[in-house]
Structures are given as C-alpha cells and as structure tokens.
Amino acid sequence: MKTIQRSFLILPLILLFVACNQMSNKTQVSADDIKNYLSVIASDSLQGRKPFTVGEARTISYLSNEFKKIGLEPGNNGSYFQDVPMVEITSNVIGGIQISGKANFTLQPNTDFVAGTRQEVDSVELKNSPLVFAGYGIVAPEYNWNDYKDLNVKGKTVIVLVNDPGFKSGDATLFHGDTMTYYGRWTYKYEEAARQGAAGILIVHQTEPASYPWQVVSNSFTGAKLYLQQTDKHMSRCKVEGWITEDAAKKLLSSAGINGDMRTVARDKNFKAIPLNMNVSLTLHNNLKSSVSHNVVALLKGTKRPGEVVIYTAHWDHFGIGEPDSTGDSIYNGAVDNGSGTAALLSVAKAFVQSNNKPQRSILFLAVTGEEQGLLGSEYYATHPLFPLNKTVADLNMDALHDYGETKDLSITGKGQNDLDDYVEAVAKQMGKHTVGDPRPGAGSYYRSDHFNFAKVGVPALDLNIGTESTTHDAAWGKQQQDNYNANRYHRPADNLSAIASYDGMAEVANVMYTIGWKLANETTFPGWKNGSEFKAIRDKEMEK
Ligand SMILES: [Zn+2]
Incomplete structure (x- = not known):
C-alpha cells in the first residue's frame, strides 16, 4: 500500500521535473x-x-x-x-503661502499645504505668481487631451488635480477608466508643469484619487529629500512643487467662482484652464548635501x-x-x-x-x-x-x-x-x-x-x-x-x-x-x-x- 502511494506521488514529481527542465534549460x-x-x-x-x-x-x-x-x-x-x-535637499517653508488679489489670506504649512523644490540653490521664491486652475494638468495626445492648450503659464503657479479624468468617471474608455495611467501620477504633474514653464505647481489632494490620506503626503515632505544630481541643478524644474489640501483648494476655487465637484469641472471635454485672479507668494530656504x-x-x-x-x-x-x-x-x-x-x-x-x-x-x-x-x-x-x-x-x-x-x-x-x-x-x-x-x-x-x-x-x-x-x-x-x-x-x-x-x-x-x-x-x-x-x-x- 505504501509503495503504491509513493509511486503515485513520485510520478507527477518526475513529470513536473521533466517539464521544468524543458522550460528552463536544466x-x-x-x-x-x-x-x-x-x-x-x-x-x-x-x-x-x-x-x-x-x-x-x-x-x-x-x-x-x-x-x-x-x-x-x-x-x-x-x-x-x-x-x-x-543631492539631498531639505526645504524649509518660511511663513506660509500668502494669497493676494481677489481674496487675501494665508495658507499654513502642513495643515493646508506642503511644498519643496528640486532646484539646487539656497532659496527659491514665488513672488505674486498668478494662480491658474489647469484641471488635471495633462497633455496626452493619444487621448486627445491638453489641459495646457492655448495657455501660457510662464511665471505662474498651476493648481492641478491628482489622478486622471478616467478615474471614477464611469467611462472605461476615458483614459483607462479607473486604472490610473502615468498621467495621473504626481511625478507626471510636476514634470509636465516644468515642461510648460510654470514657476510653481500645487496638486490638490483628494484621498480617493490619490489612494492615500493627507498624512502620507505631509509625512513625505518632512525632512530631507533625495534626488539625482542633474547637470542643470534642476533649474528646468518648477521653483516650487507641492500639494494643497482639498479644503484649501476649495477655498481658492470658490473665491474665483468655481463651485461644485472640481473633478467634474476638469473632466469636461471642453474644459479650459481658469485664471483665478489671485497671486501666490512663498519662500523656501534649502539645505543641500551631495x-x-x-x-x-x-x-x-x-x-x-x-x-x-x-x-x-x-x-x-x-x-x-x-x-x-x-x-x-x-x-x-x-x-x-x-x-x-x-x-x-x-x-x-x-x-x-x-x-x-x-x-x-x-x-x-x-x-x-x-x-x-x-x-x-x-x-x-x-x-x-x-x-x-x-x-x-x-x-x-x-x-x-x-x-x-x-x-x-x-x-x-x-x-x-x-x-x-x-x-x-x-x-x-x-x-x-x-x-x-x-x-x-x-x-x-x-x-x-x-x-x-x-x-x-x-x-x-x-x-x-x-x-x-x-x-x-x-x-x-x-x-x-x-x-x-x-x-x-x-x-x-x-x-x-x-x-x-x-x-x-x-x-x-x-x-x-x-x-x-x-x-x-x-x-x-x-x-x-x-x-x-x-x-x-x-x-x-x-x-x-
Ligand atoms: Zn519599500
């Protein structure tokens, strides 16, 4: 009985061994x-x-x-x-973000926003940089999508949404539906804003499309950040890269008369970037180590x-x-x-x-x-x-x-x-x-x-x-x-x-x-x-x- 059982076990093992050997060269x-x-x-x-x-x-x-x-x-x-x-960069926010123009208020670091820079310099400053709501901040020719169309953002600061228009749109053919494309990643948003020549970029944090809570964003901005050294010392990147909370974003957008679900607004095929008629000022001091x-x-x-x-x-x-x-x-x-x-x-x-x-x-x-x-x-x-x-x-x-x-x-x-x-x-x-x-x-x-x-x-x-x-x-x-x-x-x-x-x-x-x-x-x-x-x-x- 034992031998029979054993041969039943051994035969498939031999077959498996032979099959594996054929697959992977012995x-x-x-x-x-x-x-x-x-x-x-x-x-x-x-x-x-x-x-x-x-x-x-x-x-x-x-x-x-x-x-x-x-x-x-x-x-x-x-x-x-x-x-x-x-290069290790530790950016310290001096004060907060000063908003001026149509509305005047201050956004507080960590509670309302986080910000840093990749530019390898002692300090960077946004001084009365005009704010623009640029929807999802995406240029994707294969999806016939361009949030920066006819828009000059030189010297300006863009506010963009995380993820891409497909997410929770109920339309599987819009981008990749609920599956995030690279256009939805925060790294892409920073890269595209830099390509467009923006001075600053603030990504609106929303827990569901980001897939993590605000705490994760704010933790990742405490202390030093490592980047690859670049020959241009990252001067081609935006001066300021950061995130704002959904509440802070709502405050900014509603001051400019944009109410309701911002994702619905930005997902519209006819969406055009909206100047907010407000300016942003912010100073960062950096510690650098190579x-x-x-x-x-x-x-x-x-x-x-x-x-x-x-x-x-x-x-x-x-x-x-x-x-x-x-x-x-x-x-x-x-x-x-x-x-x-x-x-x-x-x-x-x-x-x-x-x-x-x-x-x-x-x-x-x-x-x-x-x-x-x-x-x-x-x-x-x-x-x-x-x-x-x-x-x-x-x-x-x-x-x-x-x-x-x-x-x-x-x-x-x-x-x-x-x-x-x-x-x-x-x-x-x-x-x-x-x-x-x-x-x-x-x-x-x-x-x-x-x-x-x-x-x-x-x-x-x-x-x-x-x-x-x-x-x-x-x-x-x-x-x-x-x-x-x-x-x-x-x-x-x-x-x-x-x-x-x-x-x-x-x-x-x-x-x-x-x-x-x-x-x-x-x-x-x-x-x-x-x-x-x-x-x-x-x-x-x-x-x-
Ligand atoms: Zn890990």
Whole structure:
C-alpha cells in the first residue's frame, strides 16, 4: 500500500521535473538559495541597507562578492558598481503661502499645504505668481487631451488635480477608466508643469484619487529629500512643487467662482484652464548635501548577440536604522522589501550560470539603490544605460515578493501594458496557474517601483509577484496575509527575516522570471507595448534609431 502511494506521488514529481527542465534549460532557482542569500541581506549586520551609511558599504560589498562567486563579470567596464550621484535637499517653508488679489489670506504649512523644490540653490521664491486652475494638468495626445492648450503659464503657479479624468468617471474608455495611467501620477504633474514653464505647481489632494490620506503626503515632505544630481541643478524644474489640501483648494476655487465637484469641472471635454485672479507668494530656504550611492551590476555575456541585453532588477536599499518600535527593534531589515527581490536576483543569476546552456543575448543583473527615496538608482541607470536602450530587450523587476508560499495565481503589476504579460501567461499555463492584475489598479502601482523607469524610456518592463490564491489555504487566506503585511510590517522594523513564513512563493516568482529571461535571451525579436499604452510611442521612436 505504501509503495503504491509513493509511486503515485513520485510520478507527477518526475513529470513536473521533466517539464521544468524543458522550460528552463536544466536548472531551477531554488527556494534554499533565496533563503540563504536573504539570511545575510536581511541580517542586522547590514543595518537596514540605507544609502550612504555603513549599511550601504556592507550591502554592495556583499552583493558584488556574491556575483563574483557565482561567476559573473563586472557589468560596468571592469567594475561591479555604477556611481549614482545624489543631492539631498531639505526645504524649509518660511511663513506660509500668502494669497493676494481677489481674496487675501494665508495658507499654513502642513495643515493646508506642503511644498519643496528640486532646484539646487539656497532659496527659491514665488513672488505674486498668478494662480491658474489647469484641471488635471495633462497633455496626452493619444487621448486627445491638453489641459495646457492655448495657455501660457510662464511665471505662474498651476493648481492641478491628482489622478486622471478616467478615474471614477464611469467611462472605461476615458483614459483607462479607473486604472490610473502615468498621467495621473504626481511625478507626471510636476514634470509636465516644468515642461510648460510654470514657476510653481500645487496638486490638490483628494484621498480617493490619490489612494492615500493627507498624512502620507505631509509625512513625505518632512525632512530631507533625495534626488539625482542633474547637470542643470534642476533649474528646468518648477521653483516650487507641492500639494494643497482639498479644503484649501476649495477655498481658492470658490473665491474665483468655481463651485461644485472640481473633478467634474476638469473632466469636461471642453474644459479650459481658469485664471483665478489671485497671486501666490512663498519662500523656501534649502539645505543641500551631495553624496554618491551605488548600483551593483553584473553581466553574463550572450553567445550570439552580446550587444543585446535582458535586464533583471531589484532594489537593494531600505530605510536603515530609525526609532525603536514597541518591541524595541529599530533596524529596518526590509526582509520582504526588498531583501526578497535582491536574494531572488542573486539566485536567478546563479541558476543562469549553472545551466548547461548559455544565453544568446547578454543578461544584466542590476541591484539598484535609492528605490525607497523615489526610484533613484533605476532612474540613474535608465538615463545612463550601459547598453543602448534600443538594444535593451526588457526589464524584469522583483520587488517585495510575498512570503506566504505558493499561489495558483501570478500577479502582474499594471497588467495589459506590454507583450511581457503574454510571456507570463504562457509560463503560468505550463505550470497550471493563471495571471491576475494588481489588486488596486487605481493606485498606479505600475509607476511605483524600479521597472517604471525603464518603461519611461520605452523599455518593456515587467513587475511580477505571487497572487492571493494560496495552494495550501482557503480562498481568503492569501489576501489576509497581504493585508497583515501592509498593516504591520510594510516599511516598519517588523519586516524581519524571522517573520517570513515561506520562501516557496519567492522561488515561484523567481522561476517564472528565470524562464521568461531565457526565452527573451534566445529570441531575435523585441517585445513591444500594447496599443493604448502611454509608453508605446516612446519605444517605437527609440527602435527607429
Ligand atoms: Zn519599500
């Protein structure tokens, strides 16, 4: 009886083994490798892996040594490191925002607004800068939308809404309906206002379309902010970038006779920007500090087309050491965020090297810095790439891989953006799994990790995680684990190795990414963006070069 049972068990295992071998060239990423790497990456000795600290020095030294041990070449002209020059800016608001003109009042910092600057100068000032309500602040030719049409905002300060016109419009064909496009992200609003030459920009905070409360905005404006150093010292950016509360915005808009739901007003196809006949004055004093952090980069050279590259990314950085929590723990070990992805990156690299075959295209393993401070390391790479962008096949990103074991579903962040979804779909099918989109499409998750900086320069980028349908627990369980992580461990000292329940889900994601990487590395074609993606035009232009 026992033998029969055992052979019933063994047969499917053999079949699975054969199937896996066919898919991934004789090797697999092992959960044990991930566990072993993670036990170092998330240990207290790396001090929470904060850029510019002892923790950075130890982390990048560990990662480069491991890449070397695995047998990979240095990825940057003989070095495993890519310097990432950053500037730390602490902006102090002097007084508040003075409103003058049609109405006269003062807006208070933190209660009514937050403001900062990227301009690397000692102080910036808005002096009687005319206020304009510019709707959503979007210029999107593919959606036939231009909030800045016939508008000259030189020297002016624009007030714009967060998210895009599609969100909660009830019209799935307006932008992407409730799914946020990049035009909805606050980073885009700042960039577009700068392109238009505005002196200042204030984004109206509304909890639902922003997907987080005012507290999150105001917290993110306390203390120093890190940016990449720019040759123009960010002088092409607006002098002042900030947010105002919905109440403050209502006060400003109603003084100018705009009442009712501001989203409805701005969503109108015939909307035209509205001068508010009020001026804004504000002074910021800055403290500046320059520092250099590092991406870690390792290369597996392709046998047939070494000039073409598939890139794997994971951010190595986290928050370092902070205030002790209720248990007395003050080290932000970031075991899940993003020790998991970094350990998976090393494990995928190891599996590639240990395979009997060699990939035809090159594979670059890139552990980036400064994700937690605004995706800085990946932004630096994407704007200073080591391979031409039109030879860069794809970016495969792993960030905060869930630790509750295998699932029947695989979650594609921003599903529907590009052809890499189809690669996941095919592998998922072979594994008897299915794919799902991210759980909160309105929150714009696709724009919130390192893959996004590749998308921004046109490189098809994929961010993958396990889903919620556990293979071992009931339907509600996986979601509970995610909610529990978000409430109690995410960006807290409690994101510890000891809390990790299982490495199997991490290995599952790593193996799917590994299989996709092989396929991409041995193809001669380039995956593209789906029609309707805001990144398609950028890639198409790049590939013509
Ligand atoms: Zn994080």
